[in-house]
Amino acid sequence: MHSSLKQWMMRAGFILFVSSFSFPFSTEAAPIRQVDVHVGVTEGDLPPAVEKRIVSSISSIGNRILVGKEEDLFRLNSSEYNKVLADIINRVVIGYVVSDLTVNYGSDTSLSVTLAPVGRMIHKVDTEIDYGNLSPEARRYVEEETKDIPGLMSNLLIGLPVDSVGWAESVSQSAGRDMLHQLLPEFTANFEVSSGEETKVKIYLIPQGQIVRSSAVTFEKTTVPRLLMLRASEETEFALEHLQGLPVNFVTRKQGEISAEMNRILQEDSFIKKYGIATETRLIPGEMTELKINALTDHWIIRTEVWLDAGRDGNKNTAFEGLLGHYVGKRDTIFGEARFYPGPMDWDIYGGWYHHFGSVLDLGYKYNFTNNENHVFGVIPFGDRFALRYDRDFKNRNDEFRFSYKIHNYMTLEYVYNDEDGKWLRIIANL
Template structure:
């Protein structure tokens, strides 16, 4: 009989225990939901900040309390939330606070009335500090849409609430800059009114370009020809001084094109139809290399100093090569050789066929000694190359391997046979 009573009462006890447990739910940060609404427009970022403030107040009042306790004291909680939030709020009046509990969640709804004067439009002006106008234009292009950021956060807001929103606007601006223009930081000032004026000033972040190393190179015109434009090119590259390194790196294609085109527009370059490619390696010590070449001509001047040459001892020779491309692969040229120690002048004329920019073959006729030579050259990279010259009628051949030490200096190991006699020596070559 006793067991039968226990089995009858057990379902009732389980039901009563479950009912009590459901109503014993405790309020905490996870189950207190706040919604702030306004009779007028309420910008999203401002609304989020208001809701966060109300959540703090509601948490202080109701955290750790059961749903029954909250239902019992909600009128008092509503009054306290209304009074406290109304005191810290500027530009709005708290018209009503309503608390309800549904499914173990406490809902707090706060209704606001905006004060009379509200912001209807925003005028955003952006200024730059510490950079040139051209860099400023690039930076401003990266942050298009800044007006919309302030408009979304300010329009509809009471004029008196603007100061209260500064923290939200600063946070929004920092996020915007980090995504669009991370190499600069931004500050802003506001002049409140129905049309609120905003002045945003952007500043470069460290590290910035402090020095520029410049190298001008060409395979088809003499270094002396490039040097006449070095001073001009240096002034053009100075645009990068003081600019954030990361910004230069992100826009280096633009800067490379802009610098190359500036050189190509110079009269000396356009005269020979020279086209320039620019390579930029951004850093605090930025390296800029220009490669200026023409598809119409092949002109170079070299000075040779031979050391260890058995037949003629040490000798010096100046060589001028002046070639013209009839087609991209066919070059006709003349060469002039001058030996100052012998006051001797010789010249040759010939033809080269260029398979590509690394391999060529052709021949020359030397007018002083009246003979032909067959020539070939192979360029392996910017440092290493090799050549071979053969004159059948003179029983003469010469091979050489060249190493480019610098844009202006090369070393060549020469191996020659003439009249059945071999000779080997080292040649120092200056590129003028």
């Protein structure tokens, strides 16, 4: 062993000494500009990542020794130089030995190397993925993306010499990360590799970028009382909370699938199923991820509210309101509305119609049977939370403006101005 190492060092010293000179052996001699490396093995095929690593290492050797030197220098001493190159490659490329080496010297030098694996070979790869603190539900979405990883790691490592895994770091580290980046770009990974005939790989997934930290369920449009959908919304909100810890970019990429899963949970609710309520979900990913829900019936609109006025004179500061409507065509609705004032007890009973101008305007007419009043009203929405409402009482020549802000699913705050009663704040419980 000592004499072999000494011999190799003498050969390396010789090649470095000779290579330090740059004189031509013929008038047509030219310096070597580049070295092209081709690698093969005597058994099986090299995984692309391993081949890339070996080619890179041999190219570094070729560039260091050959590039910039006169090609005739090496051609005239090819036998000696080839032995030195083979010795250097044997010591750099761990787990393999040079079986054959051919060099075609020229300004573009071609170096072909055939390697034979030595030592123990990898016959089996066990891959374990650690998903960190993700909930089982969130983990399920990620597992769909990583289900092929164990097979890919086996294809990458099986057949390699055991000793080569520690040397070819790109196999278990860089190549593994590249593979995961293609399948799961929102995560990075740390690898632990215990090489042997049965190699064990453990992958630790680490979320990158913005992380989902909170979530909320919002009813965007409903034609049934929210209280009747309370259980369904709570179950959906509970499922949505399990997304916390996932990268926002991952949730964005899986947006359609997650939204469909949330809608499936809604559709399994007994009330929604019994009355055939059509639900639609729209997921808005972010650090606070929001799920917007539309719950609509085919023919009927049912709405119930409780009003509580603050800063208003009079005795109608508390009211219970219920509305039952029926679609006539796609954009028109006829309805009946009842408003009950508990103290002193009083009623307003309305019947009417309104036309829906898309998301821009609702415009309608209603008649108060209790007081023989004719009203024209309109609603202009501004996004999902704000709306401007107008009501004209022709009998009393009274105009009322209401600007509302939906705080959450079950609570709305309104600023009201009325020609007769002035201005006040109203809190509406959306039941």
